Amino acid sequence: MKVLLVEDDQFHAAYLRETVQKALPEAEEIVLARDGHQGETEARRGAIGAIVMDLQMRGRNGIEAARTIWRERPATRILFWSNYSDEAYLRGISRIVPKESAYGYVLKTASNDRLHLALRSVLVEGQIVVDREVHQFQQRQIRPVEVLTEAEYAVLVDVSLGLSDRMVAQRQGMSMRTVQNRLLSLYDKLEVERAADGDMQMNKRSRAVARALALRVINPEALETAEGELQRWLVRQARQGA
Amino acid sequence: MKVLLVEDDQFHAAYLRETVQKALPEAEEIVLARDGHQGETEARRGAIGAIVMDLQMRGRNGIEAARTIWRERPATRILFWSNYSDEAYLRGISRIVPKESAYGYVLKTASNDRLHLALRSVLVEGQIVVDREVHQFQQRQIRPVEVLTEAEYAVLVDVSLGLSDRMVAQRQGMSMRTVQNRLLSLYDKLEVERAADGDMQMNKRSRAVARALALRVINPEALETAEGELQRWLVRQARQGA
């Protein structure tokens, strides 16, 4: 059994390697990659079936790397080990995990025992393990947003990237009015009105983005990925339009 | 000499303590705080003159903590030790550092030697030390934005929080037209138009925020702090209006 660690922080990497050595004595080789790209390369080369992956890394982040790895070898088991429990990360992962695979999500603040357990459950037994704190994001005393629809989330991301109503409509295949309806429900769920004491009227669109960021419904990492997709869509549109 | 470490990541804290012990043999006591609040308390209690501070911490971040510490004891020397080199952090720090004090800014990716040197230069010699990579943020292949004015930056933050033109004008003491002029120059500097291929017209306001985030001119941490100030300003306005 070969295990790949993808982690760009040297201290975390050292700790992780140590724990993996203890938790998985059947691992005859432990490879370390220091960002998403390296991780993809190593996974491809080493025919690796078990991965522990950090999410936040400079350059290529963990979700992007996981996507390409799973596309090439869907049975790969991946344990995500991250500092954050943002809704955006969860959404990103649950969207791309293949049916035949196992994955886990453990916070870096978890105890050594918890990490140990998760390593065995996911990488050896092939189970699905998600830290409870992650799933209901209790930490940072942030009350979870009333859950968003897929459509609402898609519109939120597009708006956060700076698309106009017309562009969102075009991209999502809706009418402009529908986009605006999604926006209305977003304004509601994100509590955009809350600060409106009297004559103070905010720019709801920007306020919604700010609230979504504050509540960690979206995060800059996810936006970066979405921006890439947007750019690709844009060139496709330009070609079609010409 | 007493040294206070403020760092919420246990692995980083362990490494930091070790390095400080080696670099500063004159330190007869090394105290560890695990977030900004604890840091303030310890600094107050221990009559501490030298601090190494992480910037990103859950709860109260390093900049907020540094501000209150410097307000109470302006001669305190603080070395910031951070993962990031965002413009927003730099701006936040240079805005609050007192004249009579020394500070430094070192990236966590710096070598042990660099950290060692910075520890001695800042905490013992009282010099100002800033990692070169930080000051011109070359990393992440992000080309720095043509530097923003203070006024532009203030408007950008307000807009990112979701304020309308009128509110920004009121808060910054400008006319609405001036706010819009600042916005125009922001749209220019942040290259908001770049994606406008043909009929694709973006929402410039939201796009500007997205660009600023992507270029790391602002970051969610700084926005969180700014949101707090905004809330305080709002209640003040409400009282005055009534």
Place this chain on the structure above:
DNA sequence: ATCCGGCCTGCGGAAACCCGCAAATGCCCT
């Protein structure tokens, strides 16, 4: 069958945003 709730769509208008034009102010430099 009927009703209910959710999502989609068009219409129309108030408000906000975006911005060119032009005049006023202030600062620096010669």
Place this chain on the structure above:
DNA sequence: AGGGCATTTGCGGGTTTCCGCAGGCCGGAT
């Protein structure tokens, strides 16, 4: 003093956003 140069402000109008009203489609519960 006078000539740039940047910043501020008002005016006016084109565009976009925001949203109530009203109607259509659809799946599920009564």
